[in-house]
Amino acid sequence: MPDYSTIGKSIQRIDGIDKVLGKSQYIADIDLPGTLCLKVLRSDVAHALVKKIDVSEVERIPGVVRIFTHVDIPGINGYGIIVKDQPALTDKVRFKGDAIALVAAENEEIAKRALKLIKVDFEKLPPIYDVWTALKEDAPAIHSRGNILTVSKIKKGDAEAVLNQAEVVVSRSYTTQRVEHCYIETEGGVAYIENGILVIKVSTQNPHYDRRDVARVLGLPMNKVRVIQATTGGGFGGKLDISVQCFLGLAAIKLGRPVRMVYDRQESFVATGKRHPFFIDYTTAANKEGKLLAVKVKIVGDTGAYASYGPATLVRAAVHATGPYEVLNVDIDALCVYTNNPISGAMRGFGTPQMAFACESQMDLLAEALGISPVEMRRRNILQQGSITATGQKMNKSVGIGKTLEAAWEKALQVMPGLGDERR
Amino acid sequence: MAEFHLEMKVNGKPIVLDVDPGLRLLDVLRDILHLTGTKEGCGEGECGACSVILNGKLVDSCLVLAPQANGQEVITIEGIAQNGELDSLQKAFLEAGAVQCGYCTPGMILAAKVLLDHNSTPSRLEISKSISGNICRCTGYTKIIQAVEIAASRIATKEGADHA
Ligand code: FES
Ligand code: FES
Numbered sequence: 001m002p003d004y005s006t007i008g009k010s011i012q013r014i015d016g017i018d019k020v021l022g023k024s025q026y027i028a029d030i031d032l033p034g035t036l037c038l039k040v041l042r043s044d045v046a047h048a049l050v051k052k053i054d055v056s057e058v059e060r061i062p063g064v065v066r067i068f069t070h071v072d073i074p075g076i077n078g079y080g081i082i083v084k085d086q087p088a089l090t091d092k093v094r095f096k097g098d099a100i101a102l103v104a105a106e107n108e109e110i111a112k113r114a115l116k117l118i119k120v121d122f123e124k125l126p127p128i129y130d131v132w133t134a135l136k137e138d139a140p141a142i143h144s145r146g147n148i149l150t151v152s153k154i155k156k157g158d159a160e161a162v163l164n165q166a167e168v169v170v171s172r173s174y175t176t177q178r179v180e181h182c183y184i185e186t187e188g189g190v191a192y193i194e195n196g197i198l199v200i201k202v203s204t205q206n207p208h209y210d211r212r213d214v215a216r217v218l219g220l221p222m223n224k225v226r227v228i229q230a231t232t233g234g235g236f237g238g239k240l241d242i243s244v245q246c247f248l249g250l251a252a253i254k255l256g257r258p259v260r261m262v263y264d265r266q267e268s269f270v271a272t273g274k275r276h277p278f279f280i281d282y283t284t285a286a287n288k289e290g291k292l293l294a295v296k297v298k299i300v301g302d303t304g305a306y307a308s309y310g311p312a313t314l315v316r317a318a319v320h321a322t323g324p325y326e327v328l329n330v331d332i333d334a335l336c337v338y339t340n341n342p343i344s345g346a347m348r349g350f351g352t353p354q355m356a357f358a359c360e361s362q363m364d365l366l367a368e369a370l371g372i373s374p375v376e377m378r379r380r381n382i383l384q385q386g387s388i389t390a391t392g393q394k395m396n397k398s399v400g401i402g403k404t405l406e407a408a409w410e411k412a413l414q415v416m417p418g419l420g421d422e423r424r
Numbered sequence: 425m426a427e428f429h430l431e432m433k434v435n436g437k438p439i440v441l442d443v444d445p446g447l448r449l450l451d452v453l454r455d456i457l458h459l460t461g462t463k464e465g466c467g468e469g470e471c472g473a474c475s476v477i478l479n480g481k482l483v484d485s486c487l488v489l490a491p492q493a494n495g496q497e498v499i500t501i502e503g504i505a506q507n508g509e510l511d512s513l514q515k516a517f518l519e520a521g522a523v524q525c526g527y528c529t530p531g532m533i534l535a536a537k538v539l540l541d542h543n544s545t546p547s548r549l550e551i552s553k554s555i556s557g558n559i560c561r562c563t564g565y566t567k568i569i570q571a572v573e574i575a576a577s578r579i580a581t582k583e584g585a586d587h588a
Pocket of ligand 1: 463464466468469473484
């Protein structure tokens with residue numbers, strides 16, 4: 001390889017020195033004088049209509065500056081990266097943790113005390129905690145459009161016919177769990193007005209999208225909103241969504257004072273997106289030589305109360321359902337379903353790790369059924385130059401997965417002596 | 425509540441303060457002394473982001489009440505570079521690519537420092553154990569362990585040279 005100045009070299013991070021010195025300013029480190037503290041009242045029921053919010057006792061507490069509810073939203077009360085289905089402050093609760101009221105107070109202690117004194121009357125609705133109940137025809141609708149958010153399909157060849165005649169067929173169900181990103185820095189931000197422009201500094205992965213949603217919810221033109229990404233202590237997909245942005249913007253424009261909001265760990269767990277739990281029915285057919293013939297998969301993803309990145313995650317799941325293998329007959333359905341569970345959104349791999357678990361388990365089971373080694377089973381099906389993917393893409397440039405497989409196998413033999421002894 | 429008269433040494437400097445006795449050492453460092461290199465990740469002793477060195481030992485400053493630090497010596501991430509020169513651990517973390525989002529970094533470096541102060545030729549296992557109370561969600565730890573190895577070998581070489 002020619003000697004480049006940067007490519008092929010290890011480059012020191014531009015923010016590295018400040019980070020090792022402890023000088024980087026994350027949100028919680030920013031000290032703005034006169035800042036109000038914001039806290040959100042979150043629902044402790046999973047599914048309900050908010051009938052009445054009584055703040056009369058709270059407003060009398062010295063140091064409480066203002067309480068906001070859904071009636072105070074100046075713009076359109078709905079944000080979301082793909083579907084604008086999440087209210088900043090809601091009048092219908094869709095999960096335990098939905099935001100109902102926002103308190104601005106002189107300090108954190110007062111804000112916390114205020115939260116305890118807000119009284120909310122709910123009309124409870126039957127909560128739905130699993131996708132199968134949500135999919136029933138008579139299930140209560142969590143959103144007005146129903147509980148099925150999206151259906152993504154990939155069809156190629158005639159999977160059904162091949163499955164009926166194949167020499168080996170393996171059929172299993174797989175479930176994967178909800179996972180929290182757990183970045184070590186929780187969500188947080190500060191906001192203030194500068195020359196008539198709302199400035200929001202926030203721990204985020206998505207400043208441009210944040211800006212669009214804040215402008216929408218606050219009824220402001222985009223050029224009146226500026227979002228600055230602060231040094232961000234981890235995101236992993238979880239900081240692509242709106243967290244504190246709309247709360248900060250609302251309080252800052254209404255009160256004209258700098259405001260600040262930092263989630264504690266519990267609030268970060270309760271209020272923000274997770275990895276989608278998947279329910280996967282997977283059937284694979286192969287011939288005696290171990291060549292994959294057909295794959296039929298049904299995936300149901302629990303996106304929880306709001307869409308977040310759910311539709312895209314389920315598309316990705318469908319596209320990756322066959323793994324890095326060539327299969328000629330493919331029949332995939334991927335449903336993204338609302339429940340009253342915590343929100344699921346983007347998380348590293350975006351639906352792919354869940355599918356890898358199912359697909360690779362199938363490969364092992366097929367290898368066992370055929371009496372060939374799991375590595376060999378993969379070798380015989382791995383995508384290579386000229387292969388056609390499940391979505392019909394011809395891989396006509398370089399394809400590296402075969403080399404990766406061999407390198408991984410070599411490494412496995414090194415670190416796990418004895419692995420190659422039997423049937424490999 | 426009556427204020428507590430707190431005297432301690434932070435990064436070599438004597439500190440005298442009257443504080444609310446309910447404050448955590450973490451709050452005193454961050455909110456009063458503005459040493460914000462010490463981070464809060466969980467507030468309950470799980471993550472290690474708030475690690476500081478208290479009388480030579482690594483502690484979670486979110487679990488130490490301010491009065492418990494009375495008369496003690498505290499070292500934070502701000503106190504380990506000497507005369508504008510990075511500590512060998514700080515340099516090694518940069519070199520090895522052991523810093524990503526950086527939120528765990530101050531605590532990690534201090535945890536490793538306590539190890540190297542007592543044992544300049546640690547094994548991989550000893551390094552892993554020394555940072556076992558500090559969670560990093562970004563790096564997967566491999567680079568952090570490498571960084572501590574680099575720092576240890578430099579310290580050993582330097583000590584060797586000093587003795588020669
Ligand atoms: S903040 Fe102290 S251990 Fe997490
Ligand atoms: S570098 Fe992000 S948590 Fe360790």
